[in-house]
Amino acid sequence: MQLTRPCTPHRSRSPTPCITILSLLARTRVLRRHLSSMSSQTKPNIVVVGGSYVGMRFVDAIAPEVHQTHNVVLVEKNSHFHHLFAFPRFAAITVPPNRALVPYTQAFHAAPPGSTSIVHGIASQILPDKVVLQSGTTIPYQFLVVATGTGIMPLSSSSKVDYVTLTKALQVRVKESDRVVVIGGGAYGVQLATDAKEFYPSKSVTLIHSRDQLMNRFHPELHNIVMKKLEDAGIEVILGQRVKMPKGGFPISGPSYDVELADGRLVPADVAISCVGAAPLSAPIESLSPALIDESKFVRVKPTLQVKDDRYPNVFAIGDVAATGATKNARSGAAQVQVAVANIKKMIEGGSATEEYVPTPHAIHMSTGLWSWILFRQSASPEGKPSVEYQDLTDIKGTAKGDESMFMGSLRHWALRAPGITDYDL
Secondary structure (H helix, E strand, O other): OOOOHHHOOOOOOOOOHHHHHHHHHHHHHHHHHHHHHHHHHHOOEEEEEOOOHHHHHHHHHHHHHHOOOOEEEEEEOOOEEEOHHHHHHHHHOOOOHHHHEEEOOOOOOOOOOOOEEEEEOOEEEEOOOEEEEOOOOEEEOOEEEEOOOEEOOOOOOOOHHHHHHHHHHHHHHHHHOOEEEEEOOOHHHHHHHHHHHHHOOOOEEEEEOOOOOOOOOOOHHHHHHHHHHHHHHOOEEEOOOOEOOOOOOOOOOOOOEEEEEOOOOEEEEOEEEEOOOOEEOOHHHHHOOHHHEOOOOOEEEOOOOEEOOOOOOOEEEOHHHEEOOOOOOHHHHHHHHHHHHHHHHHHHOOOOOOOOOOOOOOEEEEEOOOOEEEEEEOOOOOOOOOEEEEEEOHHHOOOHHHHHHHOOOHHHHHHHHOOOOOOOOO
16 A cells, blocks of 8 residues: 555546556566576686585685685585584483484574575586586586585485484493493494493493504504503493494494404494594595595695696585595594685686695594593604693583583584574484
């Protein structure tokens, strides 16, 4: 009514002046939507394959810088963001596992409107100008950033329901078990074993590692520190022995069984949890150039983080999947994000990629129990001594900070990626 009233006294020969105005307004709105849609469609894509810590951080960093000229498209195989740091604890003790998976629906709420999009699917091939998904969908790109990380091959997707169901079943099995065997002496295995022993002190916990040194990617001093923690906790450690893995893995239901070692020894277990087997998820890039994959299946990159093939200066690899020489963790990935963003911006502006990533000495921040942490930093010099910081968080038990620590920082990721959402089953 308000739109028609000003037109009522008009004595024009045209019988429908108000309809004409309304039609023009409607057409203008349609035209604006069309132009906006066309603008988005005609912008070239920066495609990011992999929506874990590093891939997400890259989108956060690049979208505000290029949103006027480029679309940023994230290709992610899983339905939810996986807070992997929490996985060992959530497998070992009785806490709600739904906190570890965060919906992607508001993942980039802070980015300029319309600048980002997420495509859920598995990238099966990377070609010179597009990414091909298993579904057959193709996504063209002007720049590509591979941030697939490491995981279990072959590539597969998982839902939140699948993860929660499996993790709850594992939690029940651990709770009902007297003998818990953990296979793998990296950070994942050490954290799971120490959490399980502290939460269930009466249980027998055994940690088996194929090497003679725990945390073998680091300075031997970390092995000594971790061994002392394990011994003090009453955890049995078996080193230098591979486990004969049954086809399909160890069951989490049914009767007890033996874990067979390479030397023929049998370790009795009510539940055995494997913390090994993660490999670089580099398979999609083999279709671009098989030579880009090194003998350990990492993606070969230049210091600029462009892939090591001059034919593809617009293709980058960052994070755990890239052969950068850096520690495989989110901190190293964050530094690589800044280099990749700077180089892509320069190339968009007509320049060359000149920023280079220089790995820092290996470092790790890991838990060795529910309330104890180690911050271990290696020296820049091979002869130098590492620095070690011990952190005791028992004083925050029962507080909001204590809850956040118990959930391994997962609530922080909900606040970051799903602000305002408190239904953790979403």
